Amino acid sequence: MPQSAKKPFIDVLSGQRQTVPPTWMMRQAGRYLPEYREVRAKAGGFLDLCFNPELAAEVTLQPVRRFGFDAAIIFSDILVIPYALGRSVRFEVGEGPRLEPLDDPAKVATLAPRADLGKLQPVFDALKIVRDALDPRTALIGFCGAPWTVATYMVAGHGTPDQAPARMMAYRHPEAFSKIIDVLVDSSIEYLLAQLAAGADALQIFDTWAGVLPPTEFARWSSEPTRRIVAGVRAKVPDAKIIGFPRGAGALLPAYVEATGVNGVSIDWTAEPAFIRERVQSKVAVQGNLDPLVLITGGAALDRAVDDVLANFAQGRLIFNLGHGIQPETPIAHVEQMIKRVRG
Numbered sequence: 001m002p003q004s005a006k007k008p009f010i011d012v013l014s015g016q017r018q019t020v021p022p023t024w025m026m027r028q029a030g031r032y033l034p035e036y037r038e039v040r041a042k043a044g045g046f047l048d049l050c051f052n053p054e055l056a057a058e059v060t061l062q063p064v065r066r067f068g069f070d071a072a073i074i075f076s077d078i079l080v081i082p083y084a085l086g087r088s089v090r091f092e093v094g095e096g097p098r099l100e101p102l103d104d105p106a107k108v109a110t111l112a113p114r115a116d117l118g119k120l121q122p123v124f125d126a127l128k129i130v131r132d133a134l135d136p137r138t139a140l141i142g143f144c145g146a147p148w149t150v151a152t153y154m155v156a157g158h159g160t161p162d163q164a165p166a167r168m169m170a171y172r173h174p175e176a177f178s179k180i181i182d183v184l185v186d187s188s189i190e191y192l193l194a195q196l197a198a199g200a201d202a203l204q205i206f207d208t209w210a211g212v213l214p215p216t217e218f219a220r221w222s223s224e225p226t227r228r229i230v231a232g233v234r235a236k237v238p239d240a241k242i243i244g245f246p247r248g249a250g251a252l253l254p255a256y257v258e259a260t261g262v263n264g265v266s267i268d269w270t271a272e273p274a275f276i277r278e279r280v281q282s283k284v285a286v287q288g289n290l291d292p293l294v295l296i297t298g299g300a301a302l303d304r305a306v307d308d309v310l311a312n313f314a315q316g317r318l319i320f321n322l323g324h325g326i327q328p329e330t331p332i333a334h335v336e337q338m339i340k341r342v343r344g
Contacts, residue, residue: 009071009139010201012285012317013241013263021310021318022070023342024141025335026266027325028063029075032332035062046091047083050076053125060130064138066332067339071139071202071319072130074195076123078145078206081187082154084115101157103165105176115187117194124198131199139202142195146207146246147184147225154180163209170221177221185225189232192240196233202241204266205229211248218252223259230261243287247324254279269323273312285317290338292322298334306341 009022030036036059043049050056060075079097083089088100102108131140144150148166155177156165170177192203210222226244233240245266246256257265257280264285267276271289280286294305309320320342326335 006136007070007139007201008137009319010241012319013202013243015317017315017317020343021314021320022139023320023339024069024071024073025063025322025326026073028067028069028073029059030326031328032326032330032335033062033066035066046077047080047089050080051122053122053129056122056126057129057133060126061133064134067335069138071141072134073141073143073204074123074127074130074200076126076143078143078150078208079153080120080123081115081144081150081184081191084117084119084191085112085183085187086116087111087154096159097153099153099157101165102154102180103156103169105173108173108176108179111180111183113183113186115191117190120191120194124194127195127198127200140200141202141204142192142198142200143204143206144188144191144229146205146210146222146244147181147188147229148213148221149207149209150184151177151180151221152209163212167212167217170217181221181225185228185232188229192229192233193236196237196240202243202263203233204243204245205262207244207246209248210246211250215252218246218249219255219259222246222249223252223256226256226262227260234261243285243319245287251275254283257284264317264319266321267323271323277312277316281313281316281318285319286313287319287321289313289323290321292324292327292330295322295334295338296327296330298331298337302334302337303341306338310342 008018039055039059043055056075060072064072079089090098152163152166155169207222230242241263243264244262247268264287267288269289269291294302
């Protein structure tokens, strides 16, 4: 029996609708769980946790143990690629990531041409530990950040509300900006292939900041680099299952799906249901799209919101998820309520 036949999550990405949609949550290993906070305190810094295979595997498994999710996603971060490229990456408490900015062409010239995957061996070791520990029906997801989103942090040196530094650089110095994107495409292909080799069943490409781009720039800096990554992975693993998440893409989603060749697309909670059903879900699996804030709210509002997602998308291929990551203040009881509602 092929491995995918045993995993509802993979079956959906392979073209088979499930009566009860498989369920997991973005950022499901996180601060809303007391067991995560305990391990996090033990680990030291955030990157220390990412690069400790035993602890990263443990926090990956925690939400699956607690809630019986249909997929685990390896605990890591999208900024491990800049780290593997030799850039300084650190996480300040309460402030998020800090990198040395690549904010002019002279600095871009110092960028290493390829990532040192040896620096990411702990991620692959963690994947192997999780793979061995998971129930055979539970899928394991590897991931990377999309080149555009990772580049926004590399250019600015930190997160910004509208990613203006990267957008300005792409307009002012397109050749230098293209170099960053090219390096990230090549490094991401190698990184994702190594995750598949370590035991990942599927991959997700997170383009958190895709929605700030105008259509022409979106095609150039979001869709096209993602297409190249998908093609590069499939050149070595032809049946690799890949989900794209161009958050905020809205009306550009059908073109993204067409251009990239992904098996599924994650949608945020602002997506217009009829448009998604007709133009997107008719072609690929859809993942999402519960508002993380209604999960915090709970009660009747949560029941209605879950029912809405199911009414809108469960007649087609659906992986039930949030429209973005779970918030730290989310009550555990509300996650249990959501799962019970989805599974009927």
